[in-house]
Amino acid sequence: MATIVIDIHNHILPGIDDGPQTEDEAIELVKNAAAVGITHIIATPHHRNGKFNNNTSNIQYLVNKLNQQLSSQGIPVTILEGMEIQLYENLLNxxxxxxxxxxxxxxYMLIELPKNHIPHFTAPIFFEMQLRGYIPIIAHPERNSIIRSDPGQLFELVNRGALVQVNASSITGANGRAKRKFALKLCKNHLVHFIASDAHHYKKRPFLLQSAYARLQRKMSPDFVEYVKQNAQHVLSGTEFHSLPPIHPK
Incomplete structure (x- = not known):
């Protein structure tokens, strides 16, 4: 039985955000994913980030179209729908x-915070989302300057039920040594539940998921790598899981 490897955050759909601009570029990016063993890609185009707004029906159409193209070319990757939603005040509506x-x-919903602050409505919106049966996953918090200076604020959100996804490129060091060190610190404090590629381009921002897993296996443990892999499978199946108890970063 083939091993399932899931990427929960990337920009694979053509022409709707800052990912591939053509279908050919999207196919090349999927080939890059397949080459490193990824079998399932949850497409997460930007939404409500001040530049891109994407409606659900168009995303679903593009996912179906891309899957048809992959099938016809014999590329063994399945694309699934999703969004990377910039947190905004009227999200609940x-x-x-x-x-x-x-x-x-x-x-599960992938939520992006602004880079330079944490909106005052973050915790109340997350709380209400959970009351309605949704679980927010915070995308790449290592990119948020407030969280980098005070990771205790991320701890509070996780302690209240939010989950966290860190970029593979931050784990590998492709985003610089400081973010690599910080991302590893979040992992050690059980403040990371998923590693994902955030891939945009088959050359400039490729799928580094397996490289990140290999580094985490050395710096953390094989058990931690299996933990984040299994968590991604729970997203795929829509099931809940028990996360490791978060440790307050001193």
Whole structure:
């Protein structure tokens, strides 16, 4: 039985954000994923980030079209729907009509925070999302300057039920030594539940998921790598899981 390897955050769909601009570029990016053993890609185009707005029906159309192209070319990767949603104040009003959970899970939603602050409405929105049966996954918090200076704020969100995804490129050091060190610190404090590629381009920002897993196996443990892999499978199946108890970063 083939091993399932899932990437829960990337920009694979052509022409709708800052990922591939053509279908050919999207196919090349999927080939890059296949070459490193990824079998399932949850497409997460940007939404409500001040530059890109994407409606659910167009994302679903592009996912189906890309899957048809992959099948016809014999590329053994399955694309699933999702969004990377920039946190905004009226998110709850559009939760069920305009926003896509990851992989049709009706549960997990990938939420991006601004780079330079944590909005005052973050915790209340996350709390209400959870009351409605959704689980927010914070995308690449290592890119947020406030969290880097005070990771205790991330701990508080995780302690209240939010989950965290760190970029593979931060683990490998492709984003610099400082982010690599910080990302590893978050892992050691059990503040990371998923590693994902955030891939955009088959040359400039490729799928580094397996390289990140290899580094984490050396710096953390094989058990931790298996933990984040299994968590991604829970997203794919729409099931809940018990996360490691978060440790407050001193």
């Amino acid at each position: 559009e939760l069920t009509d305009s926003l896509l959970p990851l992989a049709g899970s009706k549960k």
